[in-house]
Amino acid sequence: MSKGIISKDEDYSQWFNELVIKADMAEYSPVRGCMIIKPYGYSIWEKMQAVLDKMFKDTGHSNAYFPLLIPKSFFSKEASHVEGFAKECAVVTHYRLKNDETGQIVVDEDAKLEEELIIRPTSETIIWNTYRGWIQSYRDLPILVNQWANVMRWEMRTRMFLRTSEFLWQEGHTAHATAEEAIAETEQMLDVYADFAENWLALPVVKGRKTPNERFAGALDTYCIEALMQDGKALQAGTSHFLGQNFAKAFDVKFTGKDNKLDYVWATSWGVSTRLIGALIMAHSDDAGLVLPPKLAPIQVVVVPIYKHDEELENITAYVNGLTEELMKKNISIKFDKRDTHRPGAKFAEYELKGVPLRVAIGSRDMQNGTVELARRDTKTKETTSQEGLADRIEQLLEEIQANIYKKAFDFRAENITEVDSYDEFKRLLDEKPGFLSAHWDGTPETEQKIKDETKATIRCIPLNNQQEAGHCMLTGKPSTQRVLFARAY
């Protein structure tokens, strides 16, 4: 059945845009580069938030809230940080509108701010300015704080969920007494993100570190998780930064150690965003619509009754009410779609488009036979199943679907990580069989930049626990001790 969506093999980018719109996930707003997240899309974000928030709390973090607006002078204090974000900042300059002589609403020039304010693109500066007041001694450390917030980066080229001027995210900002502790925190949060990606989004990721060129502006080290989309492009799904003492020095945040000596505080920051919704869509969906992993699907099971007479519907309803109660005990969400304004076929198509993992159809014949028809979204297979023990069967199937979606993505990635030893081969594969390309590189920013300029491929990461292997840089032939992962990326 056609949903009016272009095939992803024909135009992957267009397929994504149409799917986001048709599946009621989001739409563009009249504000350039900003999107409206519709209820169905937002409910996935809410599920992600709930899971991540628990993971953060289980690792000792608390939430707090810091101001949206950052004084320009703060923003400028850490040199590489402002360098990285200055070109994409929304700037507040006035605090009042007024009616002009013609009755038009205009900016009131009498209400010009003494100092311009920046809408946060990230909150390191305002937070480290605050931490100065919170930290005197080692007893005040560590500080383990997270913030759920909106941020703004004035992007020139935008794409829904993946790159928008405003987006929603969480940003963790922690303060520690030693570099070792801060690095351990950075790595712990990378593990949390990888766990979340693999076990909830069903998205296999490579954990690694960025090259200096690709680091967060102000970080000494940036760790990341990288995922592969179905078109062979990579997507950075989360980052965790070891910030060293850069922000503590910029904002003069010192503490007295156990040894009574004064030192600057060590910092980390880490974040994931609504971009993950884009990753979820791009990684698993197909030409018929979304394919959502059951653990994050807003509706896990939908029941569509098939009937002619009201009394048939009554029978079906009685059965579905019992099933609903059983599923609720298992924490499985179920929707019973009794609308009489839509035919069963239209409902099937709608839930396929929206990626509901399991569909249960029940007709009068089923009621006589004590059966239902179960249809899986991921494999598009159907089975006729007994009504007896159906809740258990559904629970089991949802687990199978979650595992299967992960396995499919895992196998796809395995097929699309290729070791490459020559630059010609590298360029050929980027066009013919894009994916992660594992290649030797001489370790210089110049070579990295040249490859990027010539091929649009970047070093996605140096995988953690990378195998050491003698080789030669594919571009310069200089010696190299390990392969790194290249790809074109979102």
Place this chain on the structure above:
Amino acid sequence: MSKGIISKDEDYSQWFNELVIKADMAEYSPVRGCMIIKPYGYSIWEKMQAVLDKMFKDTGHSNAYFPLLIPKSFFSKEASHVEGFAKECAVVTHYRLKNDETGQIVVDEDAKLEEELIIRPTSETIIWNTYRGWIQSYRDLPILVNQWANVMRWEMRTRMFLRTSEFLWQEGHTAHATAEEAIAETEQMLDVYADFAENWLALPVVKGRKTPNERFAGALDTYCIEALMQDGKALQAGTSHFLGQNFAKAFDVKFTGKDNKLDYVWATSWGVSTRLIGALIMAHSDDAGLVLPPKLAPIQVVVVPIYKHDEELENITAYVNGLTEELMKKNISIKFDKRDTHRPGAKFAEYELKGVPLRVAIGSRDMQNGTVELARRDTKTKETTSQEGLADRIEQLLEEIQANIYKKAFDFRAENITEVDSYDEFKRLLDEKPGFLSAHWDGTPETEQKIKDETKATIRCIPLNNQQEAGHCMLTGKPSTQRVLFARAY
């Protein structure tokens, strides 16, 4: 024990400010009028969000997210709306910073926006512009959407939680086919707010309607809940607006009805904010610190061990672990404060300051006797209780505390609602025994304004289901059919 907080009888306003800081709830930020909500304060907001969000979902609402920035032209489309908010808008005019010749970071004048963008003070305009695309027919109605977001109103006089330039809130925006439905929604959400205030915040509220002068900018009718603080000032704790067809007309949102006729859509909006945290503090707390109703307290029970030797602590710990398990089954949160850096007395003072409803102290003698000492924060009473059945006793006490805090606030309000029949008496009471003053008013905006100018008292609301009673306006002597509630307010 002195916490270094001024007495509330001496200076209520200063008491509030000091309490907010000392209890680690929040602090001012360097951005004028914006505050930093610290983890302890934010955890109360998280509890409020969880309860309200469930209430909204139980009444059929879904969450969504709309852009932070609103084009100035949208903002100007509803005349009284822009009138109401134009004077307190943060305006974004540029989207880039740059280095000038001297290396200073400055606004890049080449990156001036064609149209200025307003940071949302509320989202009616951007949302109704969006609803135009969502609504064609009565089948698309109702739309029941809520948003959790930050908003900004450039306030000249600010006070933490109660009035800040940026605040966190939820804003519901619903669309309906008929005025009746929209009014029913407006009233339903007022009931939800009143239920939340009374049963969770332990805060008795008066439900009522605003006079035209005090209505939300763009509303046909504004419903509110009004609470009384301990200094006799009123505080508006939530509002629910019937917007009529004003925004539908401003944004051309029409629908085809069942009768096939085209009509404008009917609207409501409703919101509560982090202001409720201010209300919670102001309504219940005392000179020793916060008094939190158990249902919203981040920590409901704290256990402080009193011991000299490590083996004593081991015994106590073993017992507390068992208690913790029992309380977790009852969904009661418990903190066991084993820190050896603080003495028991310091811990007692800290949890008193932070308003933890119940404190359990256990010493070696208690372990021998099978007892504990239980101390209530609200009444400051202590009891020695058997360890046997302690979880049940705690559960019961928490319920008693919740009820007692409510009753105390209810009795205080009952003592401070006074019927007044003369303007002299009215003015005298405002100074001598402030509270809600129930008085006759001639129903004109001019009289209302004059009373406000002369006394700083405003009409807080016309209570719902108000008793009809013939009388004379206390100021003009003109006839009146009902009393309304006046007060000085936050």
